[in-house]
Amino acid sequence: MSDSVAPAKTEQKRAINRLKSMYPLRNLVAQDYINTLQASNEGKPTVWAMLNYWEGDLPLKAMGLNIVYPENYSTLMASSGTAEPFLDASDSDGFPTHMCGYGRSTIGYSFRMMKQNDGKIPPEAPMGGMAKPTLLLGSGIICDARFKWFQALSRYFDAPEWCLEMPMMGTFEGTEPDLEEYQVKFLVRELRDFIAFLEKLLGKKMDWAKLEELIEVGIKIHETCWQIHELRKVSPCPMHSTDFWSSMPPALFFAGDMYEALKCYQDMLTEVQERVKNKVAAINYPEKYRIVFAELPPWHSLKFFDNLAEMGWNFVYESYGYHNPRPPDLSKVSDPVEKLARLSRNFVFNVHPYAKADGIENPIVETYLRIAKGWKADGLFLHPLISCRAASAGLRSVQDQLQKRLDVPTLWVEGDIIDKRVFNPQETLARAEAFEQTMEHYRKVRKSRGLDW
């Protein structure tokens, strides 16, 4: 059915063939901002939380709290082109300029709100803004900024704060078999303390039944998402990275109503399955190259991916940190707190299963080797960031090892999540043309080595 590859003429306006099921998922995030503003107006508690890989999201939701995620909000600032004045505001309050762009933009937001605008939302804030928090939830997972940045917000808000713990990513020191139970025990104790703290703060008891129910919904969401992204291994790839980024929040931090989110992801799975059946690609051009993107995207310049799509570049997988792994089988676990601990811990140790057997002792490298093999990458688009250390530090090793072990080459393009001044789309496109030759070359090399793509 080769005709079905060619899209109808009317759809050719955009080079990327967006999934229809993506839009309702994208809208779920907007709903959170609206709900939180409304809750705040009604005097109800509101939470600013860091991405915490579900440890905090689910207990907060079970307690009926409205949550916004400053990290997500800064991507909105970046994509709406409103981040710069907030970055400047952070600088002007004395925070060093080299730090996390997300941190700086929401520190700037808080400064504008509390020190320059009488505690009211600054008028230039996109999406109506984030309501003033009554609780700050920091997290010790993935990067230092996640708890230091929230601690620094004490400068503006008298809101109490909790910092959630998580063992560090997959290393052999953390993956010895007898360590799993010890880590779960640690997280269970931490979570019980956290819930006790929430109960004290809100003056009401945890709704345990609700928590269990939400965990179950969350597991279903994750299972569905996992299935969707496994389907992207086929050629042509049915779903583009931009659709993933637009639709990830309801799985990444359970944005919006979780029941609705589950339904939306199930619709997405159906749509992706349809595409696979009909060999419909995520781009409206023949899929010439399958690209994996690492790490955080240039939120301010996403249109750039349309230009690459016109060249036949399909982005088939991306950003390991935003993907949930397949959820573990927790049917035998009865304690909801333990279930939650195991679900969250699974992110750290299953996105990064430790793979000493391959002789690789670097979890991020291992992850990208697995992705490049699984999703048959022709090339890796590496996007080291000026203002994010955690996502950039290990990329040279990723580049080296992918080249060495799999003959998958890398296009290295420096940029930033927030600051668009350091990213040059035009120059990058010119380089992409040269990179096509590189990818062609290594395709031959891989064939000669007996690799199957």
Added chain:
Amino acid sequence: MAIATNKGLSLAREIYADRSKRVRELRRDGKKIVGYICLYPPVEIITALGLVPFRIFGDMSEPITAADRVSTTMVCPFVRSILDLGLKGKFDFLDGVVGAHTCDIGAGIILQWRDAIKDAPFTHLLDVPHTDHAPAVDYFEGQINSFKRHIEELAGEKLTDDKLKKACEMHNEQRKLVRQLYDLRKPDPPLLSSAENLEVMVALSSLPVEEGNSLLEDIIQEVTERKVKPSPKKVRLLVWGPVFDNTALYDLIESADAHVVVDDTCVGTRAFWADVKPPYNLHALAQHYLVDIKCPRTYRQAEPFETRRDYDKDLDSRFNYIKKAIVDWGVNGVVLQSVKYCDTHGYEVPNLRHYLDTLGIPSIYIEHDYSERSMAPIKTRVEAFVETLG
């Protein structure tokens, strides 16, 4: 003992200038040398197992060239410098390397070491939790325990309660002696320059604990008795920040009519304020490192489970040890220095400066890229700061 030709401050200077000299000698005599990164790996365990702990620093005078192969330019230059030296084979005398997840980039050194440097046969990465919560202390104790099991293999012997107790006592003795060393800078003018002090601190991190202790005893006596003393200067400063292992900054500050009399840096006092408490077991070590060492890398609050946060109370709970140092050492200005791209210290800056403001202590913030050459532009700013204090 082999290095008897030199003594006291001049020995400290000799070791400062050639840090690996002594441990290379010890290695030739059959000792195993264990490098450690950051001050969170419990050196007591290394010492107790008959191994020699050696703190790994970068080199501010060595341009970073090889590290570009394994790291991007936008990360902590201290970490990059260590990787650079490693890739250039300058840590070839180590039998083992222990890293800690004290910050993300620092933890990455061990991963890169395994990937690209491969010099030491033994590597271990210690996970350090982010809070001082009680479950975190227990978790850290578990981490220390698996480190202990792992490094026992390198040592070829088991850790016993008795060996650990002895090692804790020796390291506590070193902590006490370091505090006495710092006391020498309480008078005005101080009896010891800050550059001399740093040379001693760096020497301690390059020697077995017992040699460090006798060096400290010699130096304290030497300084107390020496005739030539530092000349009086206009102001007395405290230097705060992450790792600083080179005398360049201190020389620069002291050339600007100021004495640095005390510090809160991780080569200086940070590891030495508090002792490991008896009983000297793994839990005591977890408590010491995670809770008693005050580094911004650990999240702490005025009190656990607090449902209201008070900014000033929060700051005081986090920084009052600095206030105490300011009072005890008669400090009239604070230099906040940080390595570029250090998130853990960077987020602290406006809040710490605010805290110092409330104490009426002027402060200045300077950022450098962990190279001697980045000191030059800082000179004018430090001089102007001293001028504003006068």
Added chain:
Amino acid sequence: MSGYYLGIDIGSVGSKAVVIDGSRIISSAVIPSGTNYATTSAAVKAEVLKLAGLKEGDITASAATGIGGRNAGAGSYHSVILCDARGVNLTFPAARSIIDIGGQGSQLTSINETGQVIDFSVSEICATGSARLLQVVARILQIGIEEIGPLSMKAVRPSNFSTSCTVFLETEVITRISQGDKPADILAGIHRSIAEKISGMARGVALNPEVAVIGGGALDIGLILAIEEKLGMKALVPENPRIIAALGAALIARG
């Protein structure tokens, strides 16, 4: 392939044009880049056509590259990486690596025997490591660009520079002069720091012999020597290293 093909490379310092027929260079021209890319393009095109004794209508196809290449009015635009690869492959068929030291940045490219790009690395965000530095220093020392190389070879103790910012380096050079550093030592120091930067870029890109060094920086024998020393290999330098990217563009236009 019959016909004439035009390649244009509008760089930040110089603008270059090459006309080829089926297989060889008919003419080439290099003029300084002015402040208007379109005008500069027209001028260099006119010059190269005049030297070839051709009219615009004689050109079958054209392609452009370089920072101002999009304003050149050529048939297509390509990145310098691609053009370098083609140009070097014709000039030095044995070359497998290319170092292009341009006026505002440098590129490292590795190619196979057909001139296909296998890998590349581009200096970014900061002008350090480009030939721009040499221009600036030549101006301070009041010498011509062409004098830099020979003079630098008289260096005894190459100066060490603390900054890598091109603009601040200017001040540092002045300071060094006032401290009594010899011009030869200063130049050798600059060569070292550029070579240092370039070898840093060489990381992911496997620098296989033979290595061709092209671009304006390749005119400087001192810099070539510093690079050879740093990389530990001999460099191939074309007779006219500045026109290689334009030559590559002409080859791409030819198809």
Added chain:
Amino acid sequence: MDIIASKLFFTGIDIGSTMSKAAVVDAEGVMLGYVIGPTGAEHRRRANMVMEDVLAKCGVSLDEIAYIISTGYGRVNVPFADKQVTELTCHARGVAALFPDVRTAIDIGGQDAKVLKIKNGKLVDFLTNDKCAAGTGRFLEVAAETLGLELNEMGRISLQSDTPVKINSLCTIFAQQEIIASLSEGKPLPDILAGVYIAIATRVVKLARQLKVEPPVVFTGGVAKNGGMVKAIEAVLGMPVSVPPEPLITGCLGAAILARDEAFKLINRGEYKLQKKQLSEAYIEFTEKTR
């Protein structure tokens, strides 16, 4: 005392990265005159020349100079100075002498930019950029070179613009390429120039905001002579700024005034004689009388 005091003069010498400046004040702190010349490669010789020039201009002989303070980045290269003081302190003092109420001073020099917080005429806090040339006068020079304009005509031309071009580059060298690209796209010259000014102003104001800008604001340094730059600073800052009639000399003026203060302090403590080996008769007379 008045009679003798009237015979005392004090000099400040500011060896900047591009320009050297010197000023002489009398015992009242009133400026007699100043000179400005380029800083070449040889600071020491430059310091001597500037000293000679300023003495000639003010009609004062070296013997009559009681105290000399050097400042600026070449301050260590003034062998005959009695004391070196940083340009930050000197600028603050000089600005406060001209504008006694000043709270914030912004100075953009050839290679650096600085922001000073001043209280009661004294420097209390400051920030400098010293890592990147963007946001300094050098940026303007590069722009002028690129556009083939004289520095002093740029400001006037830029004032004709109401839609400044956006200059994004973080690096002066790349900004130059952006300027050329804008020209090639046919953007009008005034808009490009205005864009350059906005780019510099944005960087400097960002620095200033860290210190919490309080009015009145004074703008100094060579760049402050440029009307376009002043307009850009005011626009980005959102408040008016004052510019001294000669914005280059605040540093050396401050140094001269500080020299006067310092000399009087020593004189009053009776230590002056020890400081200065070659005293003119007037000083000896003065110091003996004050005892």
